[in-house]
Amino acid sequence: MKKTLPSQSAAAAAERVAREDLVLFINACFASTGQSEFYGDSAGQGVSIRFLHEYILGNYRRLYARTLAAGVNHFNQMLIVRNLLAAGAPKEPAQRLEEGQLILAALLGLPPQRAYHLLRELRAARINNRRSRGVVRLFLARRPDLAFDAVKYRAHVRAAAAHTHLKLPAEVAEFVFVGSKRRAAFQTPLFESFRRAHYSAEAIYELPYTIAAGLARRHKLPSDEFLRRIAPRMTANERLRLLGTAAREGVKEVAFDLGRAALTKLCLYLLSLPVDEKRERRAELEAALGSAAERSLRRTPVALGRVAVVLDRSFSSSGSEEKRRRPLGVALGVSALLQRAARECRTFWTAALPEHDGRPDELLVTPRGQTGLAAPLLSALEWNPELVVIVSDGYENDPPGAVAEVVRMFRRYFDREHRISIVHANPVFDSDRYMPRVLGESLPTIGLRDAEDLLTMLGFARFADGSAPLAELESYLAARMPQLLRRLGRSAAAPEVAAEAEAEHEGQ
């Protein structure tokens, strides 16, 4: 037996620990949102994921920042940005520049309500170092329409400006700090509409929906009339959310082209419909699901061969109060996506679905029954696929541990060369284990928040099963950084942030 030097083996062990930590962290960042799950409450989830963030920030700061580029979910991007800003700028100029760019790019990439929420959190957490002030200034300067933001997120903009002592453009400052109490008219039309809307019911229809909804209550407007006239001001998500209300009120103006919704959002909407309505509108809903899947496929074009999907529709896929039917929605989305991404695709649900046109009727899927994944997995393997994707929360109970055993024996007796890849995608974060629950050692598990991320995540699966070394993971993250930084713009961004970083350094 060849002896390795102690220092060598220690380095190897350190490398393994670092790799496992990072894979654990990135996996958690894909799945966790700090909300309650079927098996765990939100308090436990929040404590668990916040601890994980602090641990990784303390030990692997550079990689922690680069995780922003890995495509992790918004909740975790916010947490990373917040923790980095709280930790202050690093000493080394190159790292400081990189971090600054990543933070700003991530902040600009977040949905505005989340980005503004983060700015407000800085005040609550009393984070007010030089870099965070710079980030707030640059972020507000780069918003496409600050006047609109000032109306829609007025309290947030005010909090950010007051906290960082930021000089806003003259009328914006007047608007966020004085607002409707101002006697004289504003020059900016939107500000003026907001001021007038406090006195005239007509003016509220020029405002964004969320602001108008609050004022409509003050003017005691009938809800059907209000919905009819505010419809043009709604965002896509607001329309999707209010489809049911509009139908109840008999308002036809709140229409929404379902095919334009994000895949997982659409799946959750479909699952929320009553069975009879799903049957009646079958053609429309199936077409919408198809076009949503096509669209997310165009964004990440991947061609797959023969794919079998094992999908968990057990009772636990009903999610929680906060994430209603989310695991089932993700499963439905993955099925729709892979049926279009793969040359051939077949789905195997844990409990058989009713048939429609000779195929399982996925539109009518409901969360029901126990989690028996091994039987559908065996059916999937008998079909002889190239790739098997299992979507499940990992709480296997009929019987426990059967998938790991089936995969192990399958590899041992039928597939020694690993011709068939088997991947487990888990939409649920297990707070006790700091990661999505695994089905066993014999197959990799990846966290999955949205079905449309699946194709990206398949690339990450080789890190999850521990076959790729740390250096490869680092280069994977580094390679994804330019994609994120593209948001900063090609010419102007880099020098600007660099100058900002330099200025910070001088100030210290």
Place this chain on the structure above:
Amino acid sequence: MKGSDKVQTLSLRGLEPAAPQQLGAVRLVPLLRSQVGGDLRLSLRRYKDAFGVVALDGEPDGRRLNPGLKYMGYVPHGLVMSWSDDGSPITAFGTQMMADSDGDTKQLGRGGPVTARLLHRMVKRESGNRLRFLPLHLAMEGYLSLHFGGPDIAWSEYSRQALREGLDPRYETVAFGRDINRLDAALRTFEIHEGQCGMLLCVADALASAFVVPHPDDYRILHHSLIEDFYGDLIYQYSYQYRDLPRLAPYDEGPDSQRPKTLAELRVLFEKSRRSWADVGHLLTSGLVGRSVTSERVYRAGPFSLQRFVTSLRLDDENHIGETIVREDGTVEYLKTYRLSSGQAKRAFLLQTLAQHNWNLDAAAASQNQTRSALMGRLVNAGFGYLIAEHVLRAARRHR
């Protein structure tokens, strides 16, 4: 065994345990029924008042209590059983449009923060083929009324109260399901199997209760009523004592002992190992299934008979009481058990020993290889001191 006969040994005939689901110290084992009759259905009837008074012999009269034997306790719900005599399938009561569901009860008093409900008998026929009974309370009443009359022969050692009124008033304390640590979460997250007709509820691998209903649809409705039931003290203590349980799996000679040549063979191996999970259920019920029981038939309904039972009392083992509905061919259609705490088992055992020896203290003590004063000490510790005359007890204490 015929349906008209009393149950002599307890079995789970017609039911097969599946793999357990566990949360914290609570392990829940689903019981699956392969053949569902459909001619017997159970449904739940909720009572809004927390406190129930069951008139065991007298007719309830208006809003007043008549003299007579009463059973009082926390009665959150009753069960309504409907059956057909010719074996044709029926729907569960409650899925049909029927009259007022509180028809068999009366509210006592004129409202207020705590109201009580007066119920007429533990088991009451409501119409042709419909019977209302109070689950667990039926068994508990059977347990409490064991030798309730007191000494048959007026031995001079017994107190005047014991001779005049027997054991009255006799009471026991239990733990509510809501007080059992994490039982609510375990029941909420439990994934009900297709075709599931029952459940073994274990805390720290001690069998707390076995619950069986005739039809899977009834089970889905009655599943959440388990949180409203009551359980033994031991179960309550265990639920706080243990945070987690070791993994429990059936013995496996190793899947590699047989080498599968095709995927179909692998599936056969998998199905075999899946069925072997029933062993875990059998292991957990080893203190209940196969035990000889003393049973009493409460009602006969067509091919079914409703019985209540007590397992043979053993001080070094688990003891259960419960009620069951068995079909003529011995299939268990309904079962609900309660695990007696050690104190409760001890009390029943002492009463049984005394009754076997015609309440003769000397004979009973001799059967236990004890002195008379030691037996009296045990009676006092068990809470039966009031049965013995004061001067006899004093003398016994001196001689100990």
